Amino acid sequence: xxxxxxxxxxxxxxRMLTNLLAFLDKAEADAAARKYGTETLVNDRLAPDMxxxxxxxxxxxxxxxxxxxxxxxxxxPSWPDEExxxxxxxxxxxxxxxxLDAVTPESLAGSETRDVTLKLGGNDxxxxxxxxxxxxxxxxxxFHVTTAYAILRHNGVPLGKRDxxx
Amino acid sequence: xxxxxxxxxxxxxxRMLTNLLAFLDKAEADAAARKYGTETLVNDRLAPDMxxxxxxxxxxxxxxxxxxxxxxxxxxPSWPDEExxxxxxxxxxxxxxxxLDAVTPESLAGSETRDVTLKLGGNDxxxxxxxxxxxxxxxxxxFHVTTAYAILRHNGVPLGKRDxxx
Numbered sequence: 001x002x003x004x005x006x007x008x009x010x011x012x013x014x015r016m017l018t019n020l021l022a023f024l025d026k027a028e029a030d031a032a033a034r035k036y037g038t039e040t041l042v043n044d045r046l047a048p049d050m051x052x053x054x055x056x057x058x059x060x061x062x063x064x065x066x067x068x069x070x071x072x073x074x075x076x077p078s079w080p081d082e083e084x085x086x087x088x089x090x091x092x093x094x095x096x097x098x099x100l101d102a103v104t105p106e107s108l109a110g111s112e113t114r115d116v117t118l119k120l121g122g123n124d125x126x127x128x129x130x131x132x133x134x135x136x137x138x139x140x141x142x143f144h145v146t147t148a149y150a151i152l153r154h155n156g157v158p159l160g161k162r163d164x165x166x
Numbered sequence: 167x168x169x170x171x172x173x174x175x176x177x178x179x180x181r182m183l184t185n186l187l188a189f190l191d192k193a194e195a196d197a198a199a200r201k202y203g204t205e206t207l208v209n210d211r212l213a214p215d216m217x218x219x220x221x222x223x224x225x226x227x228x229x230x231x232x233x234x235x236x237x238x239x240x241x242x243p244s245w246p247d248e249e250x251x252x253x254x255x256x257x258x259x260x261x262x263x264x265x266l267d268a269v270t271p272e273s274l275a276g277s278e279t280r281d282v283t284l285k286l287g288g289n290d291x292x293x294x295x296x297x298x299x300x301x302x303x304x305x306x307x308x309f310h311v312t313t314a315y316a317i318l319r320h321n322g323v324p325l326g327k328r329d330x331x332x
């Protein structure tokens with residue numbers, strides 16, 4: 001077996017997005033049990049200048065579609081950021097999982113050395129696919145999934161580390 | 167270039183641990199500026215049944231030493247979990263960076279297919295090095311670094327996404 005860019009990205013994204021769907025289910029069940037509206041969770045944040053839960057979910061999915069598209073050398077799909085409910089967030093995560101199902105190992109083959117261009121602070125920054133995936137896309141993805149988890153935990157949703165790891 | 171297990175682990179750990187050291191510096195500066203003790207931050211947590219900041223830093227480093235040792239097929243170094251101050255946490259992170267400096271690409275070569283045995287819930291669970299690194303060690307590592315960041319942000323420490331990504 002030789003290691004591929006597919007191996008270190010797509011299965012990781014799939015597993016964590018599946019776990020994220022389970023966070024949403026547990027949060028919804030907690031809201032029903034404790035009789036509060038899920039809109040509280042959707043709009044909650046850990047600090048006034050951090051983005052709310054719904055933004056964490058949206059940006060997590062953005063890093064997934066950005067990563068697999070850029071590594072494959074195809075345009076990144078543009079999705080409007082309009083999700084405001086748990087159902088809509090779930091649909092966005094499912095849409096991202098569908099997108100991952102369509103990615104083949106062949107389409108990412110050799111992308112570790114291919115140039116990827118990112119817009120950062122208005123400037124074009126070029127890096128190779130390996131650095132982009134491992135030092136940008138995956139850390140950002142994990143950041144937003146973890147922050148989504150943290151917002152739910154901070155609100156008392158009964159999640160544990162096993163839910164995070166899957 | 168062919169992708170290696172070293173490529174997808176060691177440089178990622180190094181970068182994020184370096185960023186974690188910078189979080190500690192900024193938190194300490196914030197404590198001095200706002201005149202509160204860093205022990206508040208060291209012991210703070212996002213939920214009463216989550217581990218405190220110092221635990222997040224300790225466990226993040228545990229996943230690093232666990233990952234590179236298991237992939238190399240050497241015993242995982244055992245470190246006492248006694249850090250209670252920012253200086254001690256910094257020393258632990260630096261010790262982890264020193265450990266990473268000693269890891270060579272050769273020592274991890276081919277570890278994607280080697281069996282790794284983990285104790286999970288008292289049972290031995292065997293998985294290959296690829297699944298262990300990408301689905302266990304790295305997600306756990308990012309989880310704890312992100313949660314450490316989240317605790318600081320929740321306390322008003324002026325950190326931003328750029329500090330997280332480095």
